[in-house]
Amino acid sequence: MTETIRSLAAGTISRRAAMLGLGAGAGLLAMPRIGRAQDDTIRIGFPTPLTGPFSAEAKDQVRSAELAVKLVNDKGGVAGRKVELLVRDDKLNAGEAATRTLELIEKDKVHAVVGALSSAVQLAVNEVTRARGVLYVSISQSDTINEATDFSRFTFHEALNPHMTTAAVAQHSFTKGAKVAYLAADYAYGHEMLRGFKRAQDAIGAESVGEILHPFGAADYSTFMPRLLSLRPDILCICNFGRDQANAIKQAVDFGVKDQMRIVVPVLLHNQRLAIGPDAFEGVVGGANYYWGLEQSIPSAKAFNDAFRAANDGAVPTDYGAYGFTGISALLLAMQAAGGPETDKVVAALEGLKYDVAKGPQSYRKCDHQSVQSVLVLESKKQADMANDADLFTVLKAEPASEDVLRSCAELGLPA
Known part of the structure; x- marks a missing residue:
């Protein structure tokens, strides 16, 4: 727990120290983008703190993300390819999140990463993904991730910011x-x-x-x-x-x-x-960012709630849980528009995407990839x-x- 607290409190310093601890060092930022063998499955990495004081919100995000994947797969997938969600416990720790993200990229060959539920932890994930040229959609509040020191063309911020x-x-x-x-x-x-x-x-x-x-x-x-x-x-x-x-x-x-x-x-x-x-x-x-009561006035909220209820014994989706749905849904819409998961094409598709999947109209501002939303x-x-x-x-x-x-x-x- 002490290491977790230090990681959360220290922000940028702790996550960069975590990179060094993984043996990445200064060379990490210069690493080439990961090559992937062609297969039929589109893999999305999903690091989130399944254990720890944010576990309730994290588990809701997983349920909503799994629903987004199921709905797409039920319709034939993305460009005819099935989608797989690979969930990993980052334990609310920047170093752990960096390790799990590296494994998702290098071992599991994910095409993109969505997730992380802490300002400092999401910055650690972002540092790994941007160094490897892997698209990352963050679903937790942060102002820093949109600033020049941490932003990259591969970084998208689905959550509200402070x-x-x-x-x-x-x-x-x-x-x-x-x-x-x-x-x-x-x-x-x-x-x-x-x-x-x-x-x-x-x-x-x-x-x-x-x-x-x-x-x-x-x-x-x-x-x-x-x-x-x-x-x-x-x-x-x-x-x-x-x-x-x-x-x-x-x-x-x-x-x-x-x-x-x-x-x-x-x-x-x-x-x-x-x-x-x-x-x-x-x-x-x-x-x-979200309240299930929006279903009274927003059709996409009603559709999301109904699908979530059907998959979760009548329960309604929560605020932070909804980020898992909107973040994954936006990414998969962009992949569909791009004809597959090729990173450069998906980045361009996300930058031009206008979407309404749960709460009314959303889009990403081009300069910082912040989701513009209610x-x-x-x-x-x-x-x-x-x-x-x-x-x-x-x-x-x-x-x-x-x-x-x-x-x-x-x-x-x-x-x-």
């Missing part, structure tokens, strides 16, 4: 003059969400009254709560993920925080809301307002897909 997410949430939750305190996980995800909220806060005219960083995987937040209460904010932004979100919100409620301030999170997680029930989460506001702002319902066990959230706002909400290409260090 800039998009925090801007949408802040626009609905912050007001001019509001006092905001922050509790953020001390690794890349927490830092990027904190940066995004503070940028949005400044534009709105809200005021930061303090920020506290907590270690990844913290079980006890009791030492932080008196300090946060003493800041007397109007809003408490809790910027963490997975079990950390559930633990932090539950303990904040136990300390009476909700009696004195509103709780806001960058990403309101379906699984964590289920884990601790409606009472602790009641009234908490946050962002999301951003949802949700509020957790109280028990009395829930129609059924899956009726968790109210959609307060759905920001439509627009490049206007992204950082400019010039700010990312990329040509327009």
Whole structure:
């Protein structure tokens, strides 16, 4: 666990150290693209943290990715070729993710990689894939992966990014003059969400009254709560993920925080809301890429939900789970348009792709390959307002897909 925490906290340094530990060294970045023998199967690598504190979200991503593959195979595959999903446990560790990705490329001869569920871990996967000229579709939030230091022509980012997410949430939750305190996980995800909220806060005219960083995987937040209460904010932004979100919100409620301030999170997680029930989460506001309730107004969401229910005993897909479906589906649509998995043709097809597979229109911006898509702002319902066990959230706002909400290409260090 110590190595995992260091990898998550250190970001770029740890993943590059992981490369060196694998014996890749400086020569890795100069490696030629991998040649593959022709066969009938298109292989997609899927590293994700099946074990660890993000395992619930990771397993949902696998279920949704498997569904996307099944639906395509049921229709005859891609250009007449069946598709195979090769899932590997990256254990939420940058070095492990790099190792598994190298194996997928060199041993399993995958044609592309999709996955990873952490800012630092996805950057480690991206470093391996771009060095080998293998297409990678990331399905976890990150601002860094779109920036010039980490971006490559083989890199596509299907997930929302912290800039998009925090801007949408802040626009609905912050007001001019509001006092905001922050509790953020001390690794890349927490830092990027904190940066995004503070940028949005400044534009709105809200005021930061303090920020506290907590270690990844913290079980006890009791030492932080008196300090946060003493800041007397109007809003408490809790910027963490997975079990950390559930633990932090539950303990904040136990300390009476909700009696004195509103709780806001960058990403309101379906699984964590289920884990601790409606009472602790009641009234908490946050962002999301997907909510199954979109089926009431978006036909592709209804089709996705129905297929997922049929394959998973009536269960509905979750927010982060949906990334597995949209990421794989977009890739396979591009491969179909390209007539197969040849990398250069698929890259060109993805850059021009307009797709609607689960949540309305999406496309990839050409300069940084960020998926342009809607951003949802949700509020957790109280028990009395829930129609059924899956009726968790109210959609307060759905920001439509627009490049206007992204950082400019010039700010990312990329040509327009």
